[in-house]
Amino acid sequence: xxxxxxxxxxxxxxxxxxxxxxxxxxxxxxxxxxxxxxxxxxxxxxxxxxxxxxxxxxxxxxxxxxxxxxxxxxxxxxxxxxxxxxxxxxxxxxxxxxxxxxxxxxxxxxxxxxxxxxxxxxxxxxxxxxxxxxxxxxxxxxxxxxxxxxxxxxxxxxxxxxxxxxxxxxxxxxxxxxxxxxxxxxxxxxxxxxxxxxxxxxxxxxxxxxxxxxxxxxxxxxxxxxxxxxxxxxxxxxxxxxxxxxxxxxxxxxxxxxxxxxxxxxxxxxxxxxxxxxxxxxxxxxxxxxxxxxxxxxxxxxxxxxxxxxxxxxxxxxxxxx
Amino acid sequence: xxxxxxxxxxxxxxxxxxxxxxxxxxxxxxxxxxxxxxxxxxxxxxxxxxxxxxxxxxxxxxxxxxxxxxxxxxxxxxxxxxxxxxxxxxxxxxxxxxxxxxxxxxxxxxxxxxxxxxxxxxxxxxxxxxxxxxxxxxxxxxxxxxxxxxxxxxxxxxxxxxxxxxxxxxxxxxxxxxxxxxxxxxxxxxxxxx
Numbered sequence: 001x002x003x004x005x006x007x008x009x010x011x012x013x014x015x016x017x018x019x020x021x022x023x024x025x026x027x028x029x030x031x032x033x034x035x036x037x038x039x040x041x042x043x044x045x046x047x048x049x050x051x052x053x054x055x056x057x058x059x060x061x062x063x064x065x066x067x068x069x070x071x072x073x074x075x076x077x078x079x080x081x082x083x084x085x086x087x088x089x090x091x092x093x094x095x096x097x098x099x100x101x102x103x104x105x106x107x108x109x110x111x112x113x114x115x116x117x118x119x120x121x122x123x124x125x126x127x128x129x130x131x132x133x134x135x136x137x138x139x140x141x142x143x144x145x146x147x148x149x150x151x152x153x154x155x156x157x158x159x160x161x162x163x164x165x166x167x168x169x170x171x172x173x174x175x176x177x178x179x180x181x182x183x184x185x186x187x188x189x190x191x192x193x194x195x196x197x198x199x200x201x202x203x204x205x206x207x208x209x210x211x212x213x214x215x216x217x218x219x220x221x222x223x224x225x226x227x228x229x230x231x232x233x234x235x236x237x238x239x240x241x242x243x244x245x246x247x248x249x250x251x252x253x254x255x256x257x258x259x260x261x262x263x264x265x266x267x268x269x270x271x272x273x274x275x276x277x278x279x280x281x282x283x284x285x286x287x288x289x290x291x292x293x294x295x296x297x298x299x300x301x302x303x304x305x306x307x308x309x310x311x312x313x314x315x316x317x318x319x320x321x322x
Numbered sequence: 323x324x325x326x327x328x329x330x331x332x333x334x335x336x337x338x339x340x341x342x343x344x345x346x347x348x349x350x351x352x353x354x355x356x357x358x359x360x361x362x363x364x365x366x367x368x369x370x371x372x373x374x375x376x377x378x379x380x381x382x383x384x385x386x387x388x389x390x391x392x393x394x395x396x397x398x399x400x401x402x403x404x405x406x407x408x409x410x411x412x413x414x415x416x417x418x419x420x421x422x423x424x425x426x427x428x429x430x431x432x433x434x435x436x437x438x439x440x441x442x443x444x445x446x447x448x449x450x451x452x453x454x455x456x457x458x459x460x461x462x463x464x465x466x467x468x469x470x471x472x473x474x475x476x477x478x479x480x481x482x483x484x485x486x487x488x489x490x491x492x493x494x495x496x497x498x499x500x501x502x503x504x505x506x507x508x509x510x511x512x513x514x515x516x
Contacts, residue, residue, distance in 0.1 A: 054450045079347075
């Protein structure tokens, strides 16, 4: 190949740009002036214009396999699935310390206590996985209701729940039975086992309640030990259980080291299956295990749950000392 | 019990922000999915790869969409995601012989639309496609983004994680190679048309 003159080398990028229609006007002018004098570059410009024309034709030509219909349909289905799994969450302070609420397209998926200090990021990741998006606005209404609830200004959380974080069908049954406990009432782990028709499964019930994805909303704080001890809650934070119960009118007094106890003799008592609530001393109630009973802290709560005062012991006439 | 706890319907706390974001994303899919798939079809030359990668592009985009600043260039952003996925895909397949020849997509139907029809012979067109298919990866991707999808050089630079100038250089280099690859198919000694 012969040596290319410097002027041709210099003009070459402009020549390309010119052929592509991308050159700025001064460069176009320079190219025009150059090719008027230089036959080689004139031909080169013609070739690049021809290339440009071919590329244009390739672009306009129908593309085999260019049918997005199937991919689009699959995408729509996968997006719907992803959306339904995606959790938006908010973290906010509460009387019980920082709380996280997560909601999916299905419903409220997660209510969890967070550590009061330390890095929340890792904790949240572990709870929610990678598909979570922090979006306080998405949980603001829930937050407001939950705060009202924790301050005793609201007794119901009528939330649509997303059950997909339940770990098993058994756990789901346990949590459903727990959710059925009225506001202001307690029973024992064994009581839940009885309610789900598995009276010997007391330990599995306690295990299932250890991981409650919907703390507070599914009131596992209303499930206590058969002796009345609160036993465990949210790891080792049994004081939270005591405070939640106090909000609902259930008194639990300090008992031993780091625990609290609900005293049966201070509680209105309902025999499971009955429609009337009693004084704890009525009949042979005091001989029944807590599993057979539901205890209420106040008459108001028992009556709000739909039970009438017993016509023999008359808790309405002889209320327990407040 | 089945119909108890988890099917309660109660009005509470549903923010509309989320819903709006999702509707907006529907619009993004509607506006760009076909083109992104076409781009992926051009760079992978396989409809099944284009199907998979285009879905993956939009699933990733969906996860990140809410973090996108308002007024962002969504189309260029989608091209960036698709380009990254495409390049990962090539890397994963690098041991396999890439069927670049297959990029020589079948001859298009219909007559050439240019006056100089003799240059638009199927043979020449197939040659263009073949040369494009054989370009180094960045040149090929830059060229396809520029000449097939009309992205600007800044957008191409973002997609390829290089400067605008490098993006332009990739496209120009691609053109030079196509021009060389077409020796014998191009007019010689004719006056340039204008």
